[in-house]
Structures are given as C-alpha cells and as structure tokens.
Amino acid sequence: MSAADVSALDTSTARVVGVRRAEAVTEAVGERRYLHAGPPLTLDELPGPMRGALAGALVFEGEAASIEEAEAIVAAGEVEVSSAHAAGGVGAMAGIVTPKMPVVVVEGEAGAVSFAPVNEGLGQALRFGSSTPEVLERLGWLRDVLAPVLDAALVELGGIDLTAAQAEGLRRGDECHNRNVASTAALIAQLAPPIVGSDADREDAAAVLAFMAGNPHTFLAFSMAAGKAVAIAAEPALPAGTVTAISANGRRVGIRVAGAGEEWFTAPAPLGKPKLFEGYTAEDACPMMGDSFMTETIGLGAFALSASPAIGSFVGISVAEATEVVAEMRRITAGTSTRFLIPAEEFRGTPIGIDVAKVAAERIQPVVNNGFAHREAGRGQVGAGMTRLPLEPFVEAAKSLGLAPEQR
Amino acid sequence: MSAADVSALDTSTARVVGVRRAEAVTEAVGERRYLHAGPPLTLDELPGPMRGALAGALVFEGEAASIEEAEAIVAAGEVEVSSAHAAGGVGAMAGIVTPKMPVVVVEGEAGAVSFAPVNEGLGQALRFGSSTPEVLERLGWLRDVLAPVLDAALVELGGIDLTAAQAEGLRRGDECHNRNVASTAALIAQLAPPIVGSDADREDAAAVLAFMAGNPHTFLAFSMAAGKAVAIAAEPALPAGTVTAISANGRRVGIRVAGAGEEWFTAPAPLGKPKLFEGYTAEDACPMMGDSFMTETIGLGAFALSASPAIGSFVGISVAEATEVVAEMRRITAGTSTRFLIPAEEFRGTPIGIDVAKVAAERIQPVVNNGFAHREAGRGQVGAGMTRLPLEPFVEAAKSLGLAPEQR
Numbered sequence: 001m002s003a004a005d006v007s008a009l010d011t012s013t014a015r016v017v018g019v020r021r022a023e024a025v026t027e028a029v030g031e032r033r034y035l036h037a038g039p040p041l042t043l044d045e046l047p048g049p050m051r052g053a054l055a056g057a058l059v060f061e062g063e064a065a066s067i068e069e070a071e072a073i074v075a076a077g078e079v080e081v082s083s084a085h086a087a088g089g090v091g092a093m094a095g096i097v098t099p100k101m102p103v104v105v106v107e108g109e110a111g112a113v114s115f116a117p118v119n120e121g122l123g124q125a126l127r128f129g130s131s132t133p134e135v136l137e138r139l140g141w142l143r144d145v146l147a148p149v150l151d152a153a154l155v156e157l158g159g160i161d162l163t164a165a166q167a168e169g170l171r172r173g174d175e176c177h178n179r180n181v182a183s184t185a186a187l188i189a190q191l192a193p194p195i196v197g198s199d200a201d202r203e204d205a206a207a208v209l210a211f212m213a214g215n216p217h218t219f220l221a222f223s224m225a226a227g228k229a230v231a232i233a234a235e236p237a238l239p240a241g242t243v244t245a246i247s248a249n250g251r252r253v254g255i256r257v258a259g260a261g262e263e264w265f266t267a268p269a270p271l272g273k274p275k276l277f278e279g280y281t282a283e284d285a286c287p288m289m290g291d292s293f294m295t296e297t298i299g300l301g302a303f304a305l306s307a308s309p310a311i312g313s314f315v316g317i318s319v320a321e322a323t324e325v326v327a328e329m330r331r332i333t334a335g336t337s338t339r340f341l342i343p344a345e346e347f348r349g350t351p352i353g354i355d356v357a358k359v360a361a362e363r364i365q366p367v368v369n370n371g372f373a374h375r376e377a378g379r380g381q382v383g384a385g386m387t388r389l390p391l392e393p394f395v396e397a398a399k400s401l402g403l404a405p406e407q408r
Numbered sequence: 409m410s411a412a413d414v415s416a417l418d419t420s421t422a423r424v425v426g427v428r429r430a431e432a433v434t435e436a437v438g439e440r441r442y443l444h445a446g447p448p449l450t451l452d453e454l455p456g457p458m459r460g461a462l463a464g465a466l467v468f469e470g471e472a473a474s475i476e477e478a479e480a481i482v483a484a485g486e487v488e489v490s491s492a493h494a495a496g497g498v499g500a501m502a503g504i505v506t507p508k509m510p511v512v513v514v515e516g517e518a519g520a521v522s523f524a525p526v527n528e529g530l531g532q533a534l535r536f537g538s539s540t541p542e543v544l545e546r547l548g549w550l551r552d553v554l555a556p557v558l559d560a561a562l563v564e565l566g567g568i569d570l571t572a573a574q575a576e577g578l579r580r581g582d583e584c585h586n587r588n589v590a591s592t593a594a595l596i597a598q599l600a601p602p603i604v605g606s607d608a609d610r611e612d613a614a615a616v617l618a619f620m621a622g623n624p625h626t627f628l629a630f631s632m633a634a635g636k637a638v639a640i641a642a643e644p645a646l647p648a649g650t651v652t653a654i655s656a657n658g659r660r661v662g663i664r665v666a667g668a669g670e671e672w673f674t675a676p677a678p679l680g681k682p683k684l685f686e687g688y689t690a691e692d693a694c695p696m697m698g699d700s701f702m703t704e705t706i707g708l709g710a711f712a713l714s715a716s717p718a719i720g721s722f723v724g725i726s727v728a729e730a731t732e733v734v735a736e737m738r739r740i741t742a743g744t745s746t747r748f749l750i751p752a753e754e755f756r757g758t759p760i761g762i763d764v765a766k767v768a769a770e771r772i773q774p775v776v777n778n779g780f781a782h783r784e785a786g787r788g789q790v791g792a793g794m795t796r797l798p799l800e801p802f803v804e805a806a807k808s809l810g811l812a813p814e815q816r
Binding site: 171345 | 579580592593594596597598600601602603604611613614615618621717728
C-alpha cells in the first residue's frame with residue numbers, strides 16, 4: 001500500500017485574527033449553554049476540575065452569586081454542556097467556554113474557524129478547576145481589558161500567520177504544546193508596536209504586555225486553536241482513517257478520524273507517567289484532559305519533541321530519547337511535514353497524519369505531551385509529562401472504516 | 409599539566425543598565441576623538457568601510473556639513489581614532505563610536521563597564537561604511553528617540569541580566585552572535601511593558617518597539633558588550649595565555665590574552681570562505697572586521713554553534729558538522745561553561761577559555777562566526793560565514809608569555 005496523501009495537513013494554514021468573546025464567534029454558547037474540552041460527556045460525568053471550572057464559569061457569567069449557588073445549578077442539571085469540538089473550538093485542560101469568555105479567534109482555509117480561551121497563566125486558573133475570587137477577577141480583566149487590546153492590535157496587523165509562527169517556534173526550541181516561551185516572546189514582539197500605538201489606556205496596555213510576557217504559555221491557546229483550524233480545513237481532503245482530533249475529558253480520551261465525520265472513538269482516559277511537581281503523588285493527578293493534543297494532531301508537541309530539548313529535559317528525557325519518540329511516530333504517520341522542521345534532525349520534517357490502520361498494525365501507541373491537573377477542583381496543576389494513548393480508539397476506528405490493519 | 413582554572417569566565421556576569429550617548433560612558437571619545445573596532449590602526453590604514461563610517465560620523469557629529477568635507481578632515485589627519493577596547497568598548501563591523509552615538513551600557517562584575525553602539529538594523533548602515541542621508545537620519549533618531557525610551561525602560565527594570573539572556577538564547581536556537589532573533593524577541597517582551605507604561609510619546613514608543621522587532625540583530629549589541637564586560641571582569645583571575653579578546657579591523661585580526669595586559673597579538677585579517685549573498689564575489693568582501701567575536705571569547709557564537717542549527721544551515725553546515733566544530737574548539741579551551749548549555753548536545757556546556765598554548769600545540773585554528781562588509785565604503789553587507797583565525801597571534805602570545813606549547 002502506497003503512502004496515503006495527507007498533504008492537506010501540510011498545506012493548510014491558520015491565522016489568528018482577533019481575541020473576542022466566545023458568543024461573537026460561535027452560536028454553540030449561550031445562556032447556561034457552555035462548552036467543555038474533550039469528547040462529549042454528561043453533567044454527571046464531569047471530572048473534578050471540569051466541575052470546578054463550570055461552577056466558576058456560572059459565577060463569571062452572573063448566573064450564580066456564589067460557588068455554592070453555582071454548584072446547586074449544576075446539581076439540578078440547570079446548565080447544558082457540550083463538546084467544544086462540535087463548534088470548532090478547543091480548550092486547554094477543563095476547557096470550559098462561556099459566552100463572555102475571551103477566546104483567541106483563528107481562521108483556517110476554506111472558511112474554517114476555530115477558537116480557544118485565552119490562557120490564564122500558571123498557578124490557580126479556571127482551566128484547572130479553580131474558581132477563587134482572584135481567578136474570576138482575572139477572567140473579568142481578560143474579558144474587559146486584555147481582549148479588546150489584543151483584538152485591536154490583531155485587527156491593525158491584519159492577523160498573524162500562526163503556521164509560520166509554529167514553524168519558527170520549532171527553530172527556537174518550542175514544540176508549541178508544552179513549551180511555548182520563544183513563540184510567546186515572538187508574539188509579543190509582533191503585538192507590542194500596535195498595542196503601544198493604539199488609543200488604549202497606557203496602564204492597561206502595559207499590564208496586557210506584562211501579563212503576556214509573564215505567562216510562558218500565552219502562545220498555547222493560539223497554537224492549539226491553529227491545530228484545530230488546520231484539521232478542520234484539511235479533513236475533507238484526508239484519506240479515511242487519518243486522525244483529525246485527539247482530545248480528552250478526564251474520563252475518556254477520544255479521537256476523530258477522516259471518513260467518520262463527528263464520531264468519537266474513545267477509551268478510558270489514561271494517566272501515563274506524569275512527572276509530578278514536588279509534594280504530589282500519582283493519586284493526585286486527574287487522568288488526561290483537554291484539547292491541547294490538537295498540536296500533536298498536526299505534527300507538533302510530542303511529534304516534534306526532538307525540536308525542543310528543553311521540554312524533554314523538563315519531563316526527564318534526553319535528546320536521543322526524544323528523537324526516538326519522533327522516529328516511532330514516523331511509523332504510524334502517513335507523511336512528513338515540509339514546514340514544521342526539526343533543527344536537531346538536520347531539518348527533517350515532523351511526522352504528520354496519524355493513520356489509524358498503521359497504529360493498529362504496528363501496535364504503537366501514539367505519544368502526546370501533557371499537563372496534569374489535580375483531580376480535585378481548584379487544586380491546580382500537579383505535573384507534566386508524556387502520555388501514551390490507548391490503542392483501542394485507533395483499532396476501533398480502523399475497524400469501523402473497514403481499513404485492514406496495514407502490514408509492516 | 410592540569411586543566412587551567414578559567415572559572416572566572418564561567419562565573420562573571422553582565423547586566424545591561426542603560427542606552428546612553430557614548431560621551432556619558434567613556435572619556436575616550438570627545439571632539440574629533442572617536443573609537444574604531446579591532447586592534448589599533450592609524451588613520452592611513454583605515455579600510456574602506458571604516459573610512460566611510462568615519463566620514464559619516466563626522467557629519468553625524470556636526471563636524472562636517474557634507475561627506476566630502478568630512479573626507480577632507482580625515483585626509484588632513486584632523487580627527488583621531490583609537491581602538492574601542494582601550495576604553496572597554498566594542499563595535500560591530502567598522503565599530504566607529506562618537507560622543508553622541510547611542511550605546512548599550514553593560515556592567516560586569518567588579519566595576520567593569522562595557523558598551524556597544526545600538527545596532528542599526530540590516531541593509532545600509534554606518535557600521536558597513538554607509539553614510540547616506542537615510543543612514544545618518546536613522547542614527548539621529550536612535551540618539552534622540554530610541555535611546556531615551558530604552559534607557560528609561562532599563563532604569564525602570566533595574567537592568568536586564570544578559571548572561572541569563574544568553575543562556576536562555578542557546579535554549580532558543582540562538583548562538584548570540586550571528587543568530588539573535590529569539591533573544592531579540594525575549595528582550596522586547598521584557599522591555600515592552602515599561603516602555604508602554606512610560607510617559608514617552610506613544611508614536612515614538614511604538615516606533616521604537618517596531619524598530620527593535622524589525623531588526624533580528626537587535627540583541628547583538630547587547631550580546632557583544634556582555635562578552636566584553638565578562639572578559640574585563642574575569643581577566644585578572646584568568647591563567648596567563650587565556651584569550652580575553654578576539655577582534656579585527658579589516659587589516660589585522662588580533663587577540664588579547666591574560667598576562668599580557670593591553671598588548672595585541674595580530675596577523676593579517678583573514679577572509680575565510682564567506683557565504684556570499686547573491687551577486688557578490690570574494691573580491692567584494694572586506695577581510696575580517698569588528699568586535700563581535702567577543703561572543704566567541706566567552707563561549708558563544710561559533711563555540712556554541714551546535715546550539716543554533718538555523719545559523720548552521722544559513723552558513724551551509726549541518727548540525728553534525730556544527731557539533732564537530734564545537735568538539736574541535738573543546739581541544740583548545742581550558743574549560744566548559746556550566747551556564748551556556750547546548751540543548752542538542754544533551755545540555756553539555758560550551759567550550760570556554762581559549763588557551764593560546766593549546767592552540768599552538770594542537771595547531772587548531774579557532775573558529776568564529778562572521779559577517780562580511782563590502783570592501784568599499786557604503787556598499788553594505790555582502791555575506792556571512794565562519795572564519796578560521798590564523799595561528800600566528802596565538803603562537804606569538806604563547807611565546808611571549810613563555811608558555812611551552814602544551815603537548816597532546
């Protein structure tokens with residue numbers, strides 16, 4: 001069998017055009033209708049961090065005056081949640097998106113639009129299930145101050161090419177999933193002139209730039225939304241069985257594949273072997289959760305691990321081992337990127353186009369980079385690491401599409 | 409013979425504290441008393457680009473109304489030039505420094521102070537010997553607008569640790585000599601908040617940030633001045649024969665070594681094998697010129713080449729070849745940096761402390777990264793590449809200090 005043509009993943013580009021309230025971008029959010037990360041789940045199934053984030057979100061939206069009141073609304077089933085993917089959106093960790101939440105708006109080819117909530121920074125954050133007054137106050141500031149400032153700057157610039165930014169990120173040691181520092185700085189360098197030149201309040205503008213510069217994951221929201229926009233646009237041109245989404249909700253991890261429409265193939269969410277921050281044990285970690293694996297879906301993150309020795313060392317693996325991981329991923333992908341190039345591999349492209357038939361035949365578990373939330377709401381991040389995905393969703397998808405496992 | 413202790417090069421740090429007119433930093437400049445890059449030379453000896461820059465500088469300082477008038481002043485010997493190194497300063501390419509020229513001010517340990525002219529950007533520039541009205545107008549803008557804005561921001565921040573910035577630069581694919589893009593973006597991310605928050609005119613502030621963001625070599629002036637500041641502070645604690653400066657003036661390349669004070673050991677400036685821009689031949693290139701090799705002196709540039717695959721590919725060598733270059737430099741150095749780490753070499757430190765006795769014994773020519781000016785004034789940059797230094801200055805220095813060439 002000849003290599004499948006996944007060039008659509010290699011030619012599709014993404015561009016951030018604004019930072020706006022989610023309700024301006026998608027009709028999938030509304031009064032007490034919110035989005036969550038990962039494959040669909042019911043209110044009852046929400047894992048701890050998502051439940052915490054949902055309660056905070058209800059207060060943020062003015063639906064509840066307190067977290068207790070918000071929890072009662074959830075308990076009474078008086079709020080709807082649905083998978084962000086159905087709306088073309090993505091969210092890190094819990095990934096709760098509400099109408100007034102500021103999102104990065106990314107346009108792909110052929111009218112594709114994706115979005116992701118603005119990254120709130122390290123420490124306590126809604127995406128980890130925190131809903132303290134500080135977390136909600138910051139969300140309000142992101143909505144009222146940061147979003148308008150960034151939106152005006154992006155409009156002034158005519159947007160920023162995120163595909164080019166990701167390609168340059170690899171040259172600067174980011175894998176654009178767990179390491180985003182250089183890409184964040186590059187983003188700030190592009191946005192600072194129009195921000196300063198705008199008529200925004202000066203203290204506000206300075207605070208926006210300081211907030212972005214102080215958060216090494218500022219670029220993550222841009223990167224994952226770019227992944228989704230590329231996948232959406234590429235999907236119609238991809239061979240059946242090419243993975244178009246990897247995502248988890250703390251209960252299940254799921255994939256979507258070309259040829260199977262909106263169907264999710266899922267398995268219980270794995271924990272893997274997180275490198276835990278001091279003071280935590282594996283018991284503390286919530287299983288895989290979030291949509292940031294859209295970066296792996298398009299050939300970044302763990303699929304570009306050897307481009308980012310610093311993240312390798314952070315999760316405890318050497319450059320040689322990172323290169324082996326990427327080599328392994330080459331065996332389950334159909335193509336090689338011509339734009340996401342790995343400097344340490346003499347500028348060889350990253351593997352793109354995960355082929356479920358190859359995964360099933362090779363029985364190689366795809367690898368993703370990962371951050372881990374505490375399994376209890378509001379306790380924050382407890383670690384990071386690499387996670388092997390279970391084979392079941394890939395095998396199921398291959399069977400469902402009638403793809404014979406490809407032979408070696 | 410046991411390894412010499414060059415730890416002073418590994419512990420000495422540098423901090424940029426301001427951007428000011430040169431006359432505020434050094435008494436070595438004054439009325440018609442200017443500095444130049446490289447070992448000392450006489451007015452008669454000035455190579456084309458330096459002669460062009462000097463004429464432009466005289467107009468910039470108001471000493472001449474036209475380039476013709478300025479050239480007459482030079483021809484009449486009515487201007488003095490001296491090596492910037494004697495004043496602790498450095499300059500890229502021609503490296504002409506005049507009293508009103510804005511310089512990056514860097515403080516090292518034990519009162520060491522270095523400085524370098526603000527980088528003027530790509531294309532036509534005084535440092536390449538250009539003295540067009542546009543070049544002089546930009547210099548005026550750097551002096552009147554950019555310098556005060558950056559100076560205020562740096563004072564507000566209490567300075568920026570350049571040693572840490574260089575270490576992080578290596579993690580982001582810069583070798584901090586010929587590739588400075590990621591470090592430039594990081595610098596902007598740090599400077600943007602105080603610039604925006606200042607009372608500088610907004611259009612000016614925006615223009616300053618745009619200028620910095622548009623020049624991939626913004627960080628170079630900071631990096632080379634940091635190299636000089638580290639070398640000045642470390643010198644008294646270094647073993648005799650450790651190189652403390654590498655520098656060229658278009659006629660001669662020279663080194664300074666610990667134990668020989670302000671003496672220069674020189675040889676004719678080499679051309680090497682520049683990778684020339686389209687349309688140029690080797691005949692067009694001015695031999696080695698400038699002080700930016702202060703980065704190699706402290707373990708960056710070509711000595712960190714394997715940290716920067718992108719610059720390797722720019723000058724036409726592979727990652728494997730870059731690693732070999734660094735390995736070769738390890739044979740002529742006395743130590744390994746504990747802070748400048750090479751990601752692709754599993755975070756092994758860069759070689760530091762070039763030992764003239766080892767160079768003489770091993771007969772390995774030290775390698776530097778290099779940019780090339782056109783040999784005629786005002787024609788701009790014609791290429792970049794790596795240059796092997798001649799052995800003579802190292803052999804001479806070893807002899808002069810009574811160091812027996814070290815045996816393998």
